Amino acid sequence: MNTHEHESAPDRLGEYLIGKKIGAGGMGSVYLATNVHTDQVVAIKILPSSLAREAGFVERFHREIEALKKMHNPYVIEFYDSGVENDIYYYVMEYVDGETLTKRLRRDKRIDWKTVIEISIQICSALKAAHDAGIIHRDLKPSNLMLKDDGTVKLADFGVAQLFATEKLTVTGGIIGTAEYMSPEQAEGKRVSRQSDLYSLGAVMYVMLTGKPPFSGKTMLAIIQKQKYGQFDRPGRYVDDLPVWLEEIVCQLLEKDPQKRFPDAYVLSRRLQEVLNKYEMSTSEDTYALSGTSDVSVTPTVVQSASDQEAGSGTLMQGLMRAQLEADSTGSKLSQLFDNTFFLLGILALLVLGGYFWFQERELTKYEMFEKAQQxxxxxxxxxxxTARDKYLLPLLESPPTELEEKIKKSLNQINTYELRSKAGMTARRRLRSGQENEPRRFIMLAQHYLEAGNLVQAEIILSALVDALQGDTERKEMRDVAELMLNALREDATRTAQRYVMLTQSMSNADTLFKEKKYKEAADVWKALIVLYGQDPNEVAQKQIDKAKRNLANLPELNQAEDAPTETQKAEPENE
Incomplete structure (x- = not known):
């Protein structure tokens, strides 16, 4: 525990009387305070003296103050004052009487999509103010968003904000932020941009809609790996009435490539407003007025939610009628087209044909089904x-094309192995929560950690040893079964087993080539490195190669001899298979 957690706040700082503690974080604690002259209730953030003595904390605290000073926006916490007293740095800001978005989600689990849009538009305004001031927040997350009783959102905590003009910070910023809401480029320690904050906003929108972040895991490293390489479930899978427009916006915000996201917060806010406009237009029975904004096209638009696509044809016709009425009211050239009978007949034919092909899902061929599964x-x-197994592969297995049968079975084995490993992990976690089997569970969770990190060799070593250690132990039979299940699944995964020894095989071949080129020291270095990496691997394939590397090393004379004058032993070829 850090020493600053034990430090108590002073009774007074400057002209502010310090009250109860209302928040805490890595950059200090936040207290309720009162101005002795005006009786104004404020929030005061204090950097303890213990942190002030550590390199970088004061600079970072000042950056947060400078960031807040630059921004004037109704959706950003307002900055009032700052100072230092008895080595205690502090700044005073607006006190928001409300709750964090985190607290709201804990209570309500999910938030309806219209409210999500309203909250997100306010966040866009706050981000635009920050970005216009040359500041990237870098830590946008539910706990940094305050919700007032009137629905107003306040963005807080610029403790890890990055100022565009601060060159030193750009170079040395590193990976700072919260893993669940961190953009892939930030997770890799690369330069962040406006689009990095927009990715975080997409993750916040996702958790508001679905009740969980797009990626989660037991460790920060596991989450970061998913942010960089993983694929999230589309939010419409969890929200039945979610309009497809909003789903597409969230998915675009969560693109791995920053260039594929929206260009800035302002454009995003307009797109979010369009969703509300289009939804109101599509559901309204007594109005035909289109949105007055230039971004909303008069072109009729089909409104479809994730669970209500059958209303598409009717909605499209409503849109056409509204477009016609709008055109009549403005006297545009569009009205002349609608007066043309042939044009109207053509539109009707297109509607009928388009509606038929829209709602008739073409039956996939067996090869297309297999390709869908492989994707x-x-x-x-x-x-x-x-989904790949149940929707595509299992139906295919009933009458598969001969040339695909083995490939289908191989894919099913791959999925079944994943399922076994997942079930084993869940069983282990249930045992963990029960507080029983402390020692075996520790090794099982350690093996699970190595599996997720891709270190299959170490996972196999631990699981194999645990199975042997619990042999005949009736009290821990269940934990032994879990370990054995995980071990069998790991060993049965032939594809992974083959892949994990590609480097070993290639490196052995490279060492042989180096030896033939009389680069004896380089060859020896490769063999020694492989012995370190794979020497403890219990797999027979690996041990065979490691034994060969050891024999080749044993046959080498002292390497301090001149490499251009090999002895008789050196002239011999290294052992081959």
Missing amino acids: ILKQPENPEWY
Whole structure:
């Protein structure tokens, strides 16, 4: 525990009387305070003296103050004052009487999509103010968003904000932020941009809509790996009435490539407003007025939610009628087209044909079904793999094309292995929560950690040893079964087993080539490195290669001899298979 957690706040700082503690974070604590002259209730953030003595904290605290000073926006916490007293740095800001978005989500689990849009538009305004001031927030998350009783949102905590003009920070910023809401480029320690904050906003919108972030995991490293390479479930999978427009916006915000996201917060806010406008237009029975904004096209638009696509044809016709009425009221050239009978007949024919092809899903061929499954399986392991199995592969197995049969079975084995491993992990976690089997569970969770990190060799070593250690232990039979299940699943995964020894095989071949080129020291270095990396691997394939590397090393004379004058032993070829 850090020493500053034990430090108590002074009774008074400057002209502010300090009250109860209302928040805490890595950059100090926040207290309720009162101005002795005006009786104004404020919030005061204090950097303890213990942190003030540590390198970088005072500079970072001042950056947060400078960031707040630059911004004037109704959706950003307002800055009032700052100072230092007895080595205690502090700044005074607006006190928001409300709750954090985190607290709201804990209570309500999810937020309806219209409210999500209203909250997000306010956040866009706050981000635009920050970006216009040359500031990237870098830590946008539910706990940094305050919700007032009147629905107003306040963006807080610029403690890790990055100023565009601060060159030193750009270079040395590193990975700072919260993993669940961190953009892929930030997770890699790369330069962040406005689009990085927009990615975080997309993650916040996702958690508001679905009740969970797009990526989660047991460790920060696991989450960061998913942010960089993983694929999230589309939010419409969890929200039945979600308009497809809003779903597409969230998915675009969560693009891995920053250039594929929206260009800035202002454009995003307009797109969010369009969703509300289009939804109101599509559901209204007594109005035909289109949105007055230049961004909303008069072109009729089909409104479809994730669970209500059958209303598409009727909605499209309503849109056409509204467009016609709007055109009549303005006297545009569009009205002349609608007066043309042939044009109207053509539109009707297109509607009929388009509606038919829109709602009739073409039956996929067996090869297309297999290809769909393979596209899903190219993603990192995730529950969507079950869709590939249930929707495409199992139906195919009933009467598969001969040339695909083995490939289908191989894919099913791959999915079944993932399922076994997932179930084993869940069983282990249930045992963990029960507080029983402390020692075996520790090793199982350690093995699970290595599996998620891709260190299959170490995971296999731990699981194999645990299975042997619990042999005949009736009290811990269940934990042994879990370990054995995970171990079998790992060993049965032939594809992974083959892939994990590609480097070993290639490196052995490279060492042989180096030896033939009389680069004896380089060859020896490769063999020694492989012994370190794979020496403890219990797999027979690996041990065979490691034994060969050891024999080749044993046959080498002292390497301090001149490499251009090999001895008789050196002239011999290294042992081959």
